Amino acid sequence: MTSSCRPSADDPAALSAALAGIVDRMCRDTDRGKVADYIPELACVDPRQFGLSICLCDGSQLNFGDAATPFSIQSVSKAFTLAVALGRFGEGLWRRVGREPSSNAFNSVVDLELEQGKPRNPFVNAGAIVVTDEIMAGRAPRDALAEILWFVRAAAGDNDIFIDESLARSEKVTGHRNWSLAHFLKSSGNLKHDCELSLGTYFHQCAIEMNCIQLARAGRFLAGLNAGDELVSSNHVRSINALMMTCGHYDGSGEFAYRVGFPGKSGVGGGIMAVVPGKASIAVWSPGLNRFGNSRLGTIALEELSLAAGWSVFSVD
Structure with a gap:
């Protein structure tokens, strides 16, 4: 699958700095949501952890925070x-x-x-x-x-x-x-x-069990970042992305689409795998959940990234 590849920021250093700022704000936020305590093995996960990893169309990968810490991907x-x-x-x-x-x-x-x-x-x-x-x-x-x-x-x-x-x-x-x-x-x-x-x-x-580094790489086929890979047909990628946009965050999917503006799939382990077609594959993890069962800080981080990079698929500029 081929796609045009336009930088999301003026240069990689600028994007890295923006991401570092987002991660820093998430790590300092005191309202971290609530872990999925109805699953005993998840109830004891430390909610203070936060990781983010992003694969870009030039083949580079940027990792922040607890990106190398493994977690249960659950519904992802x-x-x-x-x-x-x-x-x-x-x-x-x-x-x-x-x-x-x-x-x-x-x-x-x-x-x-x-x-x-x-x-x-x-x-x-x-x-x-x-x-x-x-x-x-x-x-x-x-x-x-x-x-x-x-x-x-x-x-x-x-x-x-x-x-x-x-x-x-x-x-x-x-x-x-x-x-x-x-x-x-x-x-x-x-x-x-x-x-x-x-x-x-x-x-x-x-x-x-995966970490953000692995999960971001696993989502590349949905972002069209590995041209020539026949793992999944382009028609099926289109279908999966459409369903991640409309259904990927359960009864909070409309809110996620409004705030973030690109496809993503969440899990009650606190992970979110999101893709910006032709631009990036992203994995974020923060164990505390919002009322919909989606990572609270993960959603906020993706919203901030979308706004900073202009990555919403609904943007007209």
Whole structure:
């Protein structure tokens, strides 16, 4: 995939200085949000941490703060599993999951019941469970997970990416709402495998551990920064970016689009992977969440970056 490459600032030093200022402000902010304490393994994460990494179209990468500290990517993984599923099944995937935003929380049962068991989009939990279930078609969970992990490693160009088994086990024991979603999907005929198999695979994909440096590199295919790479077709990249813009931050997606103005996918681990097509792939991490379940300071940092660099896709100047 090719794209024009216009600098986002007068020079790399100016962009680096702007980013350093943003990170410094985020590190000094005393309102850091609330960590996802309903997942025991995430409840003890230090909310004072903040990391940011950005890959630019000239091949350079800028890292700040706790960019090298690993964290659970949680629902950021849904962008990768969607890419895998689209690559394997194409447009047929949309028979099982919709493409519309939700006005309810990411783990709500309401939309699922109203839509007779068809999730609103692939980024709410019910939709992601269906996508994972589709990837499993005809295979054991370990084989589906192997493909997902292979894809993430290939996108990042880094084999040092693994699944946190203790976190996956923790989510399996405490993820009661996800169990209810899986059973509702099963009762509606929209889950092909046993709930335990599909959910076990889903919990493991959410427990993938990465740092901002790896995550920013993994998002390059969505920003069009690795020309000639056939990992994902340009049509599927377009689809994923559109859905990240409209659905990537759950019932806070409209707010994120308004404030930041480019596609992104969040996770309750505090990570956000965002892309500015043709310009940059960005990963930011701050464990404290806002009321929508998205990183509070991560969102603010991306808003400040968007304004400083003029990167909103809605800008007309």
